[in-house]
Amino acid sequence: MEITRAVVLGLAIACAVAYYRRLTGGLPSWGASRKARALGLLPESRQNTSWAAAPGPELEQARAAAADGRWEPAARLLAAAREQRDWARRAYYADAFGSHQAAHPGGWLDAWEAAAGPDDPDVAVVRACATVSLAWHLRGGGWAKDTSREQFASFHGTLDRARRETARAARANPDDPTPYLCEIWTGLGLGCSHEDMRRIWKEVTARAPHHFGAHGAALQYWCAKWRGSEALAVSFAREAAATAPPGSLLAALPLIAWYEHHDSGAEAADFRAPHLLALVDAALEDLAAAPPDHPDTARVRHLLAYFLTRQGRHDAALEQFRLVDGYVDALPWRYWSDPAAAYCRWRDRAVRGSGRH
Numbered sequence: 292m293e294i295t296r297a298v299v300l301g302l303a304i305a306c307a308v309a310y311y312r313r314l315t316g317g318l319p320s321w322g323a324s325r326k327a328r329a330l331g332l333l334p335e336s337r338q339n340t341s342w343a344a345a346p347g348p349e350l351e352q353a354r355a356a357a358a359d360g361r362w363e364p365a366a367r368l369l370a371a372a373r374e375q376r377d378w379a380r381r382a383y384y385a386d387a388f389g390s391h392q393a394a395h396p397g398g399w400l401d402a403w404e405a406a407a408g409p410d411d412p413d414v415a416v417v418r419a420c421a422t423v424s425l426a427w428h429l430r431g432g433g434w435a436k437d438t439s440r441e442q443f444a445s446f447h448g449t450l451d452r453a454r455r456e457t458a459r460a461a462r463a464n465p466d467d468p469t470p471y472l473c474e475i476w477t478g479l480g481l482g483c484s485h486e487d488m489r490r491i492w493k494e495v496t497a498r499a500p501h502h503f504g505a506h507g508a509a510l511q512y513w514c515a516k517w518r519g520s521e522a523l524a525v526s527f528a529r530e531a532a533a534t535a536p537p538g539s540l541l542a543a544l545p546l547i548a549w550y551e552h553h554d555s556g557a558e559a560a561d562f563r564a565p566h567l568l569a570l571v572d573a574a575l576e577d578l579a580a581a582p583p584d585h586p587d588t589a590r591v592r593h594l595l596a597y598f599l600t601r602q603g604r605h606d607a608a609l610e611q612f613r614l615v616d617g618y619v620d621a622l623p624w625r626y627w628s629d630p631a632a633a634y635c636r637w638r639d640r641a642v643r644g645s646g647r648h
Contacts, residue, residue, distance in 0.1 A: 324635075324639055326639075326642050326643070327635075327638065327639050327642045330609075330613075330642065332612070332613070332616050332638065332642070333616055333617050334635070335631045335632055335634075335635045336631075337617060338616075338617060338618070338619045338630075338631035338634060338635065339617055339618045339619065339620070340619055340620055340630050340631055341620055342618045342620050343589040343590050343593060343615070343618055343619075343620050343621040344588075344589030344592075344615055344618050345617065345618060346387065349364075349368060350368065350384070350387060352364060353365045353367075353368055353388075354387065354388070357388060357393075357399045358399075360398075360399045360402065361399065362399045362400070362402055362403035362406070362414075365384075365388050365399075365403070365417070366403060366407070366413055366414070368384050369381065369384050369385065369388075369413035369416070369417065370413055372384055373412060373413065373464065373467065376466070378467065378468050378469065378498070378499045378502060379499075379502060379503060379504065379585065379586055379587060380586050381416075381467065381469055382468075382469045382472055382502070382504045382505075383504070383586040383587075385416050385417055385419075385420045385469050386420055386504075388400075388417045388420075388421075389416075389417045389418075389419070389420025389421040389423075389424055390421065390424055391421065391424040391425040391427075391428035391429075393417065393421040393424075394418075394421040394422050394424065394425040395425075400414070400417060400418060400421060403417075404418065409459070410459075410462075410463050411463065412460065412463035412464035412467065415456070415459050415460040415463045415464075416460040416463075416464070416467065416469050416470060416473075418456050418459075418460070419453065419456040419457045419459070419460040419469075419470055419473045420469075420473055422449060422452055422453040422456045423450070423453045423457075423473050423476050423477055425449055426445075426446050426449035426450045426453055426477075426480060427446070427476070427480065429442060429445040429446050429449055430442055430443070430445070430446035430480070446480065447480075447481065450477050450480050450481050451481075453473065453477045454474070454477055456473075457470045457471075457473045457474045457477065458470075460473070461494075466498060467498065468494070468495050468498035468499040468502055468505060471491055471494045471495045471498070471505070472495065472502070472504055472505045472508055474491050474494075475488070475491055475492075475495075475505065475508040475509055475512060476508055478491055478512065479508075479511060479512045479517055479518065482518065483518075485518070485519075488509070488512055488518070492509055495509075501531075501535045501536065501539040501541060503539065503540045503541060503585075503587045503590075504587060506531050506541055506544055507544075507547070507590075509527065510524060510527060510528055510544055510547060510548060510551075511551075513527045514548070514551045514552070515551075515552060516551065521548075521552040524548045524551065524552065525545070525548050525549075525552075527544075527548075528544035528545045528547065528548040529544075529545055531544050532544050532545055532573070535577075537576070537577060537580035538577065538580035538581040538582060538585075539577065539581070540577055540578065540581055540585065540587055540588065540590075540591050541577070542570075542573045542574045542576070542577035542578075543574045543577065543578075543590075543591045543594055543595075545570050545573075546570050546571065546574055546594055546595075546598060547594065547622065549567065549570065550594075550622070550623060554623070559601070562598065562601035562602050563602050563603065567598075567602075568602060571595065571598050571599065571602065571604075574591060574594075574595055575595060575607075577591075578591050578592070578595065589614075589615050589618065589621065590621050590622065592611045592614055592615045593611075593615055593619075593621035593622065593623075593624065593634075594621070594622055594623070595608075595611050596608050596611035596612045596615070596637070596638070596641070597623050597637055599611065599641070600637050600638075600640055600641045600644075603644065605640075605641045605642075605643075605644030605645040605646075606645050606646060608641040608645075609638075609641045609642060609645045612638045612641055612642075616638070619631050619633075619634040
């Protein structure tokens, strides 16, 4: 988060500096920034805050076509993932095309639906994702106390509509877990019971037992800040990681659970505790076993880059930063008001500590 660097006196300086250190990992180091540039890493101004990694050229072209009102390239990508039963990629595409803007009437998604019909499985799943995205957009990112009654009414009303869209997408393609991933976010927003979430989860795992995106969404539900507790979140994460095959990326879940419940109050030594070192090592091994084209590897790389830096393992952290540099829409950076600044601050800390030149 950004702290205004005005010239102030006495205690104001001390407080601002301490706060900045806690949130960003240290004061600016222009030497580290120069070294980062020498290593080919990008400045803060060139960090993309909409993606966790560079989208492939086919997706870039299809999104550009959609922006021009042409839905056919999006339809081809969704259909190919469905036919290949590549559920991770299908969820990635559905999320990429199912932004809140796509839910507005009169756009390319309406044109696709009119041409393909309401029972087309590909347009139906994008419509479901877009409706969920619109609901969360209408709510806004503020705390409940800062969210108006009108915002909550729009949020809940749109989520009720999302339930119907999700059910339609599930009927259109019964093998697809993606509609149930949408339903997780809907249930989280509407405050569904633990019993209902376990019912949704059973539908997901019957179709894709090791789906990274679905596990990440469900973990949020089980966190203390939403509908669960630290114990429930940790239990969910540990069980998923323990039963998943190598390369599923699910070894990252215990790290996410730890971050969600401990990062804000953690001291430097906490990150170097043996059990946390072991969790990072397990996630690194899992990442190494994942297919190179897995659409979720960048999310894990961002997370590991942060933890490795906090653990003082700067060379290993820098290796991860190199592979995602330029894109910062991932945990933990996305939790900050200025993700690009937070990312560069921690990246440059890894650069500063690294022995590479």
